[in-house]
Amino acid sequence: MHKYIPTTKKDKEEMLKEIGCESVDRLFDDIPEDVKFKGDLNIGNSLSExxxxxxxxxxxxKNKTINDLTCFLGAGAYDHYIPSVVDHVISRSEFYTAYTPYQAEISQGTLQTIFEFQSLICNLTGMDVANASVYDGATAIAEGAITAVLSTRKNEIVISKTVHPEYRKVLKTYAKAQDLDVIEVDDDNGTTDIDKLKESVSDNTAAVIVQHPNFFGLLEDVEEIEKITHSAKKAKFMVSVDPISLGILKSPGEYGADIVVGEGQSLGNNLNFGGPYLGFMATTKKLMRKLPGRIVGETKDKDGNRAFVLTLQAREQHIRREKATSNICSNQALNALAATVYLTALGKKGIREVAVNSAKNAHYAFDKITESGKYKPLFNKPFFKEFPITSDVPSDKLNSELLENNILGGYKLGKDYPQYSNSTLYCVTEKRTKEEIDKLSEVLEGIK
Structure with a gap:
């Protein structure tokens, strides 16, 4: 991998000679003349290194990044500290340039990293089996819903409106192509309306989907939702989680989840202006054969040495198309490797420390912002590291003023929840210092 590869006129001539072609234009002879671009591309002259x-x-x-701004924006992508060892490992060429392992027997290093990722996700979620992997948190929810549908042979998906708005949109896109019905359940003061959920679950329900902590950062009553879900025959309880929160919250396996999904960006992956990220998915053993993507297993080679293989490959390129569970054709192996290194480096104590410090910082920021009464809590319920604040000042004006003070403000809730206009969702991670939080509060107080 090189940042700059100079190509001289002589280099081009030698390459054309090697392939037996007299000009670059001849390489495009198969393209009909009437659709072929005529003229020169407007890309300027070649430049030196x-x-x-x-x-x-x-x-x-021209871009401003979190290196320039103090970030209080979350809503699905989080500014957590990334140990330097993560970049050191994933930048190694054997990982950085590798693609998905089509020839498993010669991809032992890649297969081992995927196996370790699966094992760590199982440990984190308390589930039996994990795949590797899906594209992001949104597709993880959609693929999880299809897993439930394949397992139950039902076509109705019940999802709370407290689940990330973009995740719900992706689910609806998948559902339309699969002729599935998506039923959305309203929130009640920031968390899933339990009474409406009971009314929505039926004998035709394949899955009930909630997010915990939810999009507003609040904790859902997952144990009650689990009971409601499993009161319907064969219905699967699916939870979308923030993996960092599992450092202090019960694992989904402990409260009876059948399918656990989530966005793995916060596990050692940079914000990257929105991607690439990775979605993780874990289930009970009963659902293992309905999972999309791949599952890497551990075995022994002919000499008795530890080895790794693609144990299950339920995708259309590996088995009969009508039997495939998904068309997930790429796994986010490099992003999954970053998550693996991150989780390994921090360990159980480290993940708990990140979660505890994020929660402490968020609650300090919540108290600081609301202490004068100018800004009020939108909800009065337990939260993890995100919380919504409402005021008479429009969210756009707040964020504009904050940006002038080199602060990246919160998420404008009115964009997706019109009933919560003039409300802003703030996120505070373990990276935020007392001084940064105090400055946020100070700037907000000064906005008229």
Missing amino acids: LEIRKHMGNLSS
């Missing part, structure tokens, strides 16, 4: 570095630097400087 020094010139291109300066040009790209000028372009990138």
